[in-house]
Amino acid sequence: MKSGSNLERVIMSGRPAVTAELGPPMSADPHEVMKKANILRGFCDAANITDCQTAVVRMSSIAAAVIALREGLEPVMQMTCRDRNRIAMQADLLGAAALGLKNCLCLAGDHQKFSAAGKLKGHPGAKNVYDVDTCQLVGILKKMRDEGLQEGGDKLEAAPKLFVGASWTPMADPIDFRPVNLLKKVNAGADFIQTQGIYDVEGFRSQMEKIRNMGLHERTAILGGIIVPKSAMMLKYMDSSVAGVSVPKSLINRMNKAKEEAGDDKKKAKELQEAEGIKITVELIHQVLETPGVRGVHIQAIEWESAIEKIVKAAGLYPRPDIPEV
């Protein structure tokens, strides 16, 4: 075992792994994290704790991850390359491991411009760092863990035992380069991969075929990304605006139908769409898990953590395996 994390144990057991996501609050109050952790606990093997997603300042991933851990939910801390240089990164990784964190997902991070894309003022004038990129960060983590060495070559007295992850957008362009993109992350040392949300299962499967031909599915554990759709509007937005995500017309139509069935009743429209969204999610989970080479799913119910229980149960993925540490 590289880290002995619950996520690693489940993956190594050969059973499909389930990860979820917990977004820390724009607040110094731990209760929000505790609440979400309790909603997710038992329904996933680990939950990603986002690191100032969309470049919006929130409680730090490491701090929120420790709070989640105390509530009995295994966290996957996230670390973006946007906000830290290699000195801060390695210091934070040592601290995170010392606090008991065992999984780390490495990301480039959304550009600081995103922080002001919605209703927030954000910090679009912040200076980004990008001292290293995702592949390099994965490599640094692997070197720290396996060789007990810092990036610069200095020795670590105790190495951080972290299960190292990276993200992958299988269907962004240049589409024919995306398998190489994954190859680089795997070569750098990614133990697991969480993909961008998949709606176009056919497209995903054709990319996975290339991945299998390269043998990458055996060198890393690929968890297919599932983003729980909440409304027809959300699906349309994802289709038109989110990089690497295309949503088949049939899914948008299904959501539209659910909405129309409610007539003018807004509350009912919301309920019907949410119910349809969960149905679609469960179907997607099955289709993704049936794809050869996939070792689990990463389910993101953005600001809707309470949906996870229903989804995981309906998908037949409950209870989660309990694999003792050896």
Place this chain on the structure above:
Amino acid sequence: MIIGSQKPIEEIWDMVKDFKKVLVFGCNTCVAVCHAGGEKEAETIASLIRMRAAQEGKAMEVNHMGVMRHCEPEYFDPVLDEVRKYDLVLSTACGVGVNFLSERIGNVPVYPGINTSFYGAVEAPGRFVELCAGCGNCILHLTGGICPVARCSKTLMNGPCGGTNKGKCEVSQEIDCAWYLIVERMKKLGTLDRLSEVLPARNWSTSRDGGPRRVSLEHIREYEEREEKKVEQAGGKKQ
């Protein structure tokens, strides 16, 4: 070349308004090509300041001048005595010129009359684009001649990130994704396979280090020092 862009006249006025005798000093190389700070633009800025001074009822003498380059002493040395007669020099050279002149002018302040934007090229008449960030360790041979330091929004060495959308960068539909361009270019050159190597973490000390970076050409330095010594031994001062 170095691309500059004009500062708002309000900002310039704020800088100059308390001086009596102002020289707007243009540079006729890079910043002239991009119409930001050549002698012609210096003239325009000088007349804008004069108009503003008249409006505000301030007595102010504002003149302009230009030399070929502000980054080599031989170009501005001949006019230095003239330049020193002013209370303020508003230099429309790039930041290099402002720094360089400041160190040599004596007790006259030199203020920046333009914004120094980047190293770029003339993409189309009147349109300039940044193509290099002067990182001090060029890797263009590894990236199909397209610079990820200057042109990728995240200076990624192993791109593209997941944000590429139809060839554009996640930051804006107006920005080409540098890594999309790199992949397409290397595909055409038949060198795409080279991109499967992970480029290691960079040594950024060539890009931003302690104090200013310097390049020293030993053979030229040696020759100059020899010459200086000769002159010294002859008891004179080198011209």
